[in-house]
Amino acid sequence: MRAAVIDLGTNTFHLIIADLSDGTVRMLYKTTVPVLLGQGRINENMIIPEAFERGIKTLSAFKATIDQHQADVIKATATSAVRSAINGQAFVDEARDVGIEIEVITGDQEAAYIFDAVRATGVIKDTVLVMDIGGGSTEFIIGDAKGLLWKKSYNIGAARLMQAYFHSDPMSDADRSAIITVLDETLGELKSACTHYKPKALVGSAGAFESYAAMLNNGEEAKDIPTMPLDIASYRALSAHLIASTHAQRVDMKGLISLRVDMIVIAAILTSYVLDTTGVQALHLSTYDLKMGILHSLLK
Structure with missing residues (x-):
């Protein structure tokens, strides 16, 4: 077929x-x-x-x-x-x-497809938290090699947050604080689920996580590989650099495509917030995302 x-x-x-x-x-x-x-x-x-x-x-x-x-x-x-x-x-x-x-x-269906995609990479060996940062919504899924344990879709996508809160260049402390407040008010159930299931790693599904990987690898994209580890300390340094940078500075950054020049700041805030509040100790990229999850559902 x-x-x-x-x-x-x-x-x-x-x-x-x-x-x-x-x-x-x-x-x-x-x-x-x-x-x-x-x-x-x-x-x-x-x-x-x-x-x-x-x-x-x-x-x-x-x-x-x-x-x-x-x-x-x-x-x-x-x-x-x-x-x-x-x-x-x-x-x-x-x-x-x-x-x-x-x-x-629905957001729940989206999350389930994303988990199927990430599981198809083979990266899930233990309990993990999967994160997919979209423009309109962000999906979180907790699962292990046996299957999905918990999932939720939140209307805190990068485009939504950018249009609502990104009003300065570089981003002001006030804008960043406003976003953090939204995350504090929105993600309580996620934090409770992580406390219960204790995921050991965060797996980022494509999108912004592909940009992190490319930027951490001198602009080289992760091609023809389903998954790769990302060093958390290196990611944190990159995240701080992105959040403090101007639009013009990000335009010249190797590995950052034009579509994500501004939304990567929102993505970095989201990713760092999740790392800070869930206690996961490892970070991975999955190049498989929603579309691959749908494709693998057809394969089944």
Whole structure:
């Protein structure tokens, strides 16, 4: 079976096409497009007209590519930006007109797919906390090699927090304190779950964690490997540097793609907060994320 998976994220749309046969995945094609569906008014639960148009044009181009590869199955899932938008259903309807049937998944479904993706890397040997920082939401999952133990999706994605609280360059202490206050007020259940399950490592799913890995490796991306360890001390030094930096300084940083130049500051605050409050002692990157979790669910 040849499958096409589309992940309609708040910041980026992803397309992967793979052959699923003999219980294996053979990747044929993959691309990522910075659609920025959450641009401008994500906290007002609105997809603005420019973002709406970019999204539909991208899906139309994806459909042409899928047709060229003669995929047997198309699985398209939308997450926070679409599920929370008052015009999200209109977007789904227009996507159907270009040949893409979108399933708007819940935060819990998103978290479960992410865990499946991370487990497929083989990184989970003991109890771990998985974190996926999206534009609209951030998912946390606790699990071990046997399966998922706890999960929750929070509407504290990087785009949401950036639009609400990132008002200075470099970020002011007041802006950072406001974000920390939101995290204190929001993540109580996560901290309780970590106290109960005692995860030994934090596994970051793709996205910002890929940027951390590249920046810690002199700009070299983690290519063709499903997982890699990240040194926590080196990450903490990088995080402090990112949070204190200006936009212009981040533009010139090796390994930081343009899409994440500003959102990486929010991601660093989120990641450091989780490390500080959960007590995990190890940090890993999983290059597999939601779309790979969906692909592996089709393989099953």
